Amino acid sequence: MKKIFNxxxxxxxxxxxxxxxxxxxxLFDKSSSQRISEAINNTxxxxxxxxxxxxxxxxxxxxxxxxxxxxxxxxxxxxxxxxEVAGKDSTFTSHYKIEQSxxxxxxxxxxxxxxHYFSDPHNPDGNGVDGKGMLGDLEFRVMKASADSIILKxxxxxxxxxxxxxxxxxxxxxxxxxxxxxFASMKYNIYDVVIKGKSYRALxxxxxxxxxxxxxxxxxxxxxxxxxxGFKLYKPVTIAGETFSEFIYSDDDKxxxxxxxxxxxxxxxxxxxxxxxxxxxxxxxxxxxxxxxKYWNMIKPGAASMGENIIGAGLGKELINxxxxxxxxxxxxxxxxxxxxxxxxxxxxxxxxxxxxxxxFEGKGNGNAIYYANNAGYLPCVLPFVKNVKGEFVDRxxxxxxxxxxxxxxxxxxxxDNPENTFTVSRNYIKDFFAN
Numbered sequence: 001m002k003k004i005f006n007x008x009x010x011x012x013x014x015x016x017x018x019x020x021x022x023x024x025x026x027l028f029d030k031s032s033s034q035r036i037s038e039a040i041n042n043t044x045x046x047x048x049x050x051x052x053x054x055x056x057x058x059x060x061x062x063x064x065x066x067x068x069x070x071x072x073x074x075x076x077x078x079x080x081x082x083x084e085v086a087g088k089d090s091t092f093t094s095h096y097k098i099e100q101s102x103x104x105x106x107x108x109x110x111x112x113x114x115x116h117y118f119s120d121p122h123n124p125d126g127n128g129v130d131g132k133g134m135l136g137d138l139e140f141r142v143m144k145a146s147a148d149s150i151i152l153k154x155x156x157x158x159x160x161x162x163x164x165x166x167x168x169x170x171x172x173x174x175x176x177x178x179x180x181x182x183f184a185s186m187k188y189n190i191y192d193v194v195i196k197g198k199s200y201r202a203l204x205x206x207x208x209x210x211x212x213x214x215x216x217x218x219x220x221x222x223x224x225x226x227x228x229x230g231f232k233l234y235k236p237v238t239i240a241g242e243t244f245s246e247f248i249y250s251d252d253d254k255x256x257x258x259x260x261x262x263x264x265x266x267x268x269x270x271x272x273x274x275x276x277x278x279x280x281x282x283x284x285x286x287x288x289x290x291x292x293x294k295y296w297n298m299i300k301p302g303a304a305s306m307g308e309n310i311i312g313a314g315l316g317k318e319l320i321n322x323x324x325x326x327x328x329x330x331x332x333x334x335x336x337x338x339x340x341x342x343x344x345x346x347x348x349x350x351x352x353x354x355x356x357x358x359x360x361f362e363g364k365g366n367g368n369a370i371y372y373a374n375n376a377g378y379l380p381c382v383l384p385f386v387k388n389v390k391g392e393f394v395d396r397x398x399x400x401x402x403x404x405x406x407x408x409x410x411x412x413x414x415x416x417d418n419p420e421n422t423f424t425v426s427r428n429y430i431k432d433f434f435a436n
Contacts, residue, residue: 191255309433
């Protein structure tokens with residue numbers, strides 16, 4: 001034991017001597033405060049140099065896709081912002097800050113009507129989940145900063161974003177207009193992703209395209225930001241040995257990978273019944289005829305007794321349970337004072353020709369939906385879609401009509417056996433179910 005003690009004493013003496021050595025402080029030529037100050041000043045110089053600012057490919061959660069946000073920073077800590085969402089004629093100026101917090105942080109620390117659109121927990125257009133919004137950030141870690149690009153990572157949600165300087169004399173309104181026109185070229189909701197001659201049926205929802213590999217059953221989401229020529233993916237994707245990251249639009253309505261000719265997107269115009277069952281559709285109380293409204297009116301007392309209100313509802317596929325995968329059915333959101341609960345009753349369907357479909361219900365749903373059925377009397381909301389005959393649910397058959405088969409904005413349902421039962425679903429989310 002004495003030898004061990006002496007060994008420890010010897011080692012401690014060496015460590016103490018090393019710690020006291022002045023040579024350790026000479027590893028850096030400058031103090032930490034100097035290095036931090038220089039990093040902040042360098043970042044600010046890079047941000048404020050481009051005469052016409054930067055374009056940021058902004059992502060909240062990648063699942064919502066990316067958006068073009070234009071930013072012009074000045075030396076007085078003011079930033080002017082525009083975006084494709086706000087439109088070509090809108091800008092907003094606010095304060096920004098660059099500081100140190102385990103690296104350089106860029107903060108949009110004053111409310112900005114355009115920039116805060118992506119972080120607003122109650123998104124003005126109903127995008128994302130109410131109470132969380134699109135999961136956007138206002139503070140960003142500067143991962144890399146140079147004259148040709150800046151790479152940011154959201155401090156809270158860790159989403160990666162890239163900023164590139166706009167070319168000299170770029171007109172912001174013209175830039176946004178070009179992006180919006182290119183996005184308008186994506187006028188179809190359904191595409192075939194063709195990889196080395198093999199097609200995968202894909203669904204577009206705003207700035208995302210998703211499809212399922214029929215062999216593995218894995219879902220692939222192509223989250224993208226639109227450019228004036230096509231769109232860029234959030235990150236490169238590899239399928240069947242082919243990697244792709246950017247698509248260019250062609251006059252024949254096809255989208256070709258910029259660097260890989262083995263990959264392309266082809267528009268598909270399926271029957272309206274197929275478009276319905278493969279896409280999410282939304283509605284409000286006013287979209288039902290009097291026949292359907294009487295059933296929705298039945299759930300109002302139960303909602304009031306729980307201190308809640310239906311704020312949104314729709315038909316389609318929602319990822320309720322990752323183990324079960326997307327379930328087709330009636331989805332709604334019931335909001336109380338502090339929390340919103342998403343619920344779904346699982347429907348079945350059978351396509352009957354190009355414009356008719358039957359909808360069925362087996363009395364199943366996710367946990368929240370069953371809870372509301374048992375405790376708040378929400379179950380009548382399924383009755384515009386299915387019949388209740390002697391305590392059993394029976395399919396209703398509907399005829400479907402739309403405004404534009406290539407890119408429908410709505411679908412009108414008319415029950416074949418009861419023309420008084422009609423309702424209309426919309427591609428756009430509708431807020432405040434009973435008020436609209």
